[in-house]
Amino acid sequence: MRILVQKFGGTSLANPERRAQVAAKVSEAINQGYSPVVVVSAIGRSGDPYATDTLIKMVSSIYSEVPKREMDLLLSCGEIISGSIMVSTLQGLGLEAVLLTGGQAGIITNSSFGDARIVRIEPENILEQLKEGKVVVITGFQGMTENGQITTLGRGGSDTTACSIGVALNAEAIDIYTDVEGIMTADPRIVQDAKILDVITYNDICHLAHQGAKVIHPRAVEIAMQKNIPLRVKCTFSDAPGTLVTNVQPDLAEGSDMIGDRIITGIAHTPNVTQIKIHIQEEENKPKAITKIFKGMALADISVDFISVQPETVLYTVRDELAKKAVNILKNLGFNPESAPGCAKIALVGGGIADVPGVMANMAEALAESGIEILQSADSHTTIWVLVRKEHMVPAVQSLHKKFELGI
Ligand code: ADP
Ligand code: MG
Numbered sequence: 001m002r003i004l005v006q007k008f009g010g011t012s013l014a015n016p017e018r019r020a021q022v023a024a025k026v027s028e029a030i031n032q033g034y035s036p037v038v039v040v041s042a043i044g045r046s047g048d049p050y051a052t053d054t055l056i057k058m059v060s061s062i063y064s065e066v067p068k069r070e071m072d073l074l075l076s077c078g079e080i081i082s083g084s085i086m087v088s089t090l091q092g093l094g095l096e097a098v099l100l101t102g103g104q105a106g107i108i109t110n111s112s113f114g115d116a117r118i119v120r121i122e123p124e125n126i127l128e129q130l131k132e133g134k135v136v137v138i139t140g141f142q143g144m145t146e147n148g149q150i151t152t153l154g155r156g157g158s159d160t161t162a163c164s165i166g167v168a169l170n171a172e173a174i175d176i177y178t179d180v181e182g183i184m185t186a187d188p189r190i191v192q193d194a195k196i197l198d199v200i201t202y203n204d205i206c207h208l209a210h211q212g213a214k215v216i217h218p219r220a221v222e223i224a225m226q227k228n229i230p231l232r233v234k235c236t237f238s239d240a241p242g243t244l245v246t247n248v249q250p251d252l253a254e255g256s257d258m259i260g261d262r263i264i265t266g267i268a269h270t271p272n273v274t275q276i277k278i279h280i281q282e283e284e285n286k287p288k289a290i291t292k293i294f295k296g297m298a299l300a301d302i303s304v305d306f307i308s309v310q311p312e313t314v315l316y317t318v319r320d321e322l323a324k325k326a327v328n329i330l331k332n333l334g335f336n337p338e339s340a341p342g343c344a345k346i347a348l349v350g351g352g353i354a355d356v357p358g359v360m361a362n363m364a365e366a367l368a369e370s371g372i373e374i375l376q377s378a379d380s381h382t383t384i385w386v387l388v389r390k391e392h393m394v395p396a397v398q399s400l401h402k403k404f405e406l407g408i
Helices: 016-031 052-060 068-092 124-131 157-168 202-210 218-226 286-299 320-332 359-369 390-403
Strands: 003-008 035-040 097-100 107-109 118-121 135-139 142-144 150-152 173-178 199-201 231-235 243-246 266-279 305-309 313-319 338-349 376-379 383-389
Touching: 003 016, 003 157, 016 035, 016 068, 016 173, 035 068, 035 124, 035 157, 052 068, 068 097, 068 135, 068 142, 068 150, 097 124, 107 157, 118 157, 124 135, 135 157, 142 157, 157 173, 157 218, 199 202, 202 218, 202 243, 202 266, 202 338, 218 231, 266 305, 266 320, 266 390, 286 313, 286 320, 305 376, 313 320, 320 338, 338 390, 359 383, 359 390, 383 390
Parallel strands: 003 035, 003 173, 035 135, 097 135, 107 142, 173 231, 199 243
Antiparallel strands: 107 118, 142 150, 231 243, 266 313, 266 338, 305 313, 338 383, 376 383
């Protein structure tokens, strides 16, 4: 059996015309000799009747502290609805199809409701249905605990479902279908000439995704990478080849005529972060104070980023919605923190960054030319980050994209 996993995001399922295009992709796979396993997200985006965000609002408007277990039960309905509709669409076209929930598909998770981790997959049920010649449609984003509780996998969870199933079934490939023609050098919603990448490494897309490129979830990429299963990001509404995610450096991929011609792979951005600054008083025991700050954050489950510890000052960022809580904790610990809400993180990602001098110089120049102030910066061997004010986020991404000639 040649298994192909095809995952379709919410916008791909939003109306009957689009679902017909989804069905065409499934039928194409069958004609090519594949046994397709179709993973679906909930239909549409916030505001659409059964989109995940709509379901959340439905109960959180009644009571803000909805129990996580009940929230997961509700959220799992979004994919059950889209899966049922997809099965009907396929059946209507004469394709035998069956819907399995996460639990029925054998996706066993831990019991962290709202952000559950897959502990293993028991694929027998899926395989049995495939052997009968049926298209197996699986509800994305959800699983089941050992004792039958329904869980969800966190945002972007359908990508994780697709990749986990792909690995468990040793699929020939995992195709992530969405509303853009592949992975691009930046979010096409803010950079008009963002370029589609033919090939990208698991590592580069993982970094971009962790830094906010929401075209695919980083956890999903990490899972596919474990077994080296080819991952492709494609468009539901076109026949474009999309982007292949592999282990091979794009420079060395077949058909490429040059080695090392691209230093930067892409740019990602994360809005809505708050910068927190704490001055440590002369008389304080500095190592103790620093420990106290970060222990305070950890105990409150606040994840910190962009950390910079200097002799007199500690800087870091938290998500805007956690800023108030973070500041209160710091005040209670006896600090006097300053906070700058409404910042954005911009990440320049590329395997070549570490070895090439002048990347930061070009970055600083591009931002200066656009009158953008760098509030903070950091770097690793694959990424350079800058923190800017929210109103500078879009022009910053655009000017860096131009400076590094990523659209060419
Ligand atoms: P789906 O509902 O299909 O999962 P998502 O909204 O999660 O779709 O992901 C697709 C969106 O990701 C695109 O519409 C695009 O705006 C955004 N995106 C952000 N960064 C990138 C990038 N580097 N390449 C392609 N798309 C990107
Ligand atoms: Mg998505």
